[in-house]
Amino acid sequence: MNNFMFYSPTEFVFGKDTELQTGALVKKFHGTKALIVYGGGSVVKSGLLNKVKQSLDEAGIAHIELGGIQPNPTDPKVYEGIELGRRENVDFLLPVGGGSVIDTAKAIAAGIPYEGDFWDFFIGKAIPQAALRIGVVLTIPAAGSEGSGNSVITKVNGLKKLSLRTPEVLRPAFAVMNPEVTYTLPAWQTASGVTDMMAHIMERYFTNTTDTEVTDRLGEGTLKAIIKEARIVMKEPHNYDARANIMWAGTIAHNGICGTGCEEDWASHFMEHEISALYDVTHGAGLAVIFPAWLTYMADHNVGKVAQFAERVWDVPSSADLKAVALEGIARFKAFLHEIGMPVTLKELGIEHPDIDLLVAHLHENKGELVGNYVRLDRQASRTIYEIANGSTNF
Numbered sequence: 001m002n003n004f005m006f007y008s009p010t011e012f013v014f015g016k017d018t019e020l021q022t023g024a025l026v027k028k029f030h031g032t033k034a035l036i037v038y039g040g041g042s043v044v045k046s047g048l049l050n051k052v053k054q055s056l057d058e059a060g061i062a063h064i065e066l067g068g069i070q071p072n073p074t075d076p077k078v079y080e081g082i083e084l085g086r087r088e089n090v091d092f093l094l095p096v097g098g099g100s101v102i103d104t105a106k107a108i109a110a111g112i113p114y115e116g117d118f119w120d121f122f123i124g125k126a127i128p129q130a131a132l133r134i135g136v137v138l139t140i141p142a143a144g145s146e147g148s149g150n151s152v153i154t155k156v157n158g159l160k161k162l163s164l165r166t167p168e169v170l171r172p173a174f175a176v177m178n179p180e181v182t183y184t185l186p187a188w189q190t191a192s193g194v195t196d197m198m199a200h201i202m203e204r205y206f207t208n209t210t211d212t213e214v215t216d217r218l219g220e221g222t223l224k225a226i227i228k229e230a231r232i233v234m235k236e237p238h239n240y241d242a243r244a245n246i247m248w249a250g251t252i253a254h255n256g257i258c259g260t261g262c263e264e265d266w267a268s269h270f271m272e273h274e275i276s277a278l279y280d281v282t283h284g285a286g287l288a289v290i291f292p293a294w295l296t297y298m299a300d301h302n303v304g305k306v307a308q309f310a311e312r313v314w315d316v317p318s319s320a321d322l323k324a325v326a327l328e329g330i331a332r333f334k335a336f337l338h339e340i341g342m343p344v345t346l347k348e349l350g351i352e353h354p355d356i357d358l359l360v361a362h363l364h365e366n367k368g369e370l371v372g373n374y375v376r377l378d379r380q381a382s383r384t385i386y387e388i389a390n391g392s393t394n395f
């Protein structure tokens with residue numbers, strides 16, 4: 001096991017009616033004027049936004065709004081939020097929504113006190129030293145941004161989707177999580193969220209670091225729980241306990257605990273970010289296509305942990321033929337993804353003629369000549385994985 005630092009100071013307030021505590025929580029974390037950030041309107045339609053505003057009023061917190069954040073959020077809304085926040089002297093960011101809304105709010109929070117261009121943070125030109133405090137009201141279990149120190153934004157000019165990871169300044173102070181607000185999620189978004197949280201565990205699980213028994217078992221156990229609860233949620237969208245378990249799993253998957261002591265991978269995420277930047281697909285659905293392809297490549301190049309994943313998560317009987325075990329695990333994973341309505345090929349994702357040359361070029365421009373850690377992927381390797389995802393190689 002490697003040395004590690006794990007610091008996850010977010011206050012999670014979980015359960016029914018917890019959104020009514022939002023105002024008191026903003027006050028607790030010294031906010032006096034909040035910029036509420038939200039998406040395309042689901043929180044207006046459900047009445048959640050009004051409840052949150054009422055709770056702020058009751059706590060004496062002033063508030064203004066920035067709505068209209070789209071999935072795969074882009075930089076213009078961040079610039080708009082920075083300008084608005086400065087002009088209105090806000091001291092707190094309150095995203096009400098999912099990863100796209102939260103990530104936009106995080107970028108605004110870091111951008112307001114910074115004299116330069118916020119995009120500097122995403123291209124590694126500067127590291128955020130300070131940010132306005134952020135509190136989250138979560139509406140979709142998926143990206144795990146409510147407990148992560150990350151923000152992912154796409155620059156429209158050049159279609160660069162890049163992530164920033166600075167937990168010291170970007171981790172939310174609190175996250176309000178009421179599973180009931182997730183009842184209105186369309187099946188596609190529920191399943192994409194499930195896939196994304198599974199991927200967050202897997203990016204950490206597939207490691208060459210040895211003797212990480214506790215971390216491995218945390219990952220395997222959470223994956224098994226997600227598989228079980230996801231099957232219920234897809235059939236019974238109003239099942240409170242299944243929604244609650246899935247919601248909490250989304251946070252556990254990405255707040256860092258599942259990667260303690262391990263060198264993490266993240267190649268599948270970087271490969272997917274190129275797909276969602278170029279084709280604007282749902283992030284989790286993109287991962288449903290990329291991760292099985294990545295695993296298939298790994299079954300040939302570093303089978304050990306893939307076979308362990310097959311045995312322990314998918315109950316494949318053990319055998320001396322590790323590759324056969326691994327491939328059976330991947331087949332069961334794909335069958336599960338289909339069962340919950342996810343695509344497993346680029347074609348099923350709606351991309352008939354992917355520009356693999358461009359995907360490979362962007363990936364390595366953005367992330368360097370070698371991507372990931374479980375196996376370091378060069379251009380040839382990443383091309384092969386995109387081709388497996390495209391079904392254009394009999395790998």
Ligand code: NZQ
Binds near residue numbers: 193269
């Ligand atoms: O915009 P509205 O109308 O609110 O609708 C949203 C949106 O269309 C809808 N939705 C959310 N909650 C709902 C709801 N509809 C009905 N009822 C509800 N309760 O769902 C759609 C998707 O929302 P989005 O915020 O895009 O979802 P998600 O949480 O999956 O976020 C995806 C973004 O997060 C990034 C992804 O790349 C993508 O850009 N990620 C962020 C990470 C992080 N910050 O740590 C890590 C992840 O790996 C990921 O890369």
Ligand code: ZN
Binds near residue numbers: 143196197199269
């Ligand atoms: Zn993700």
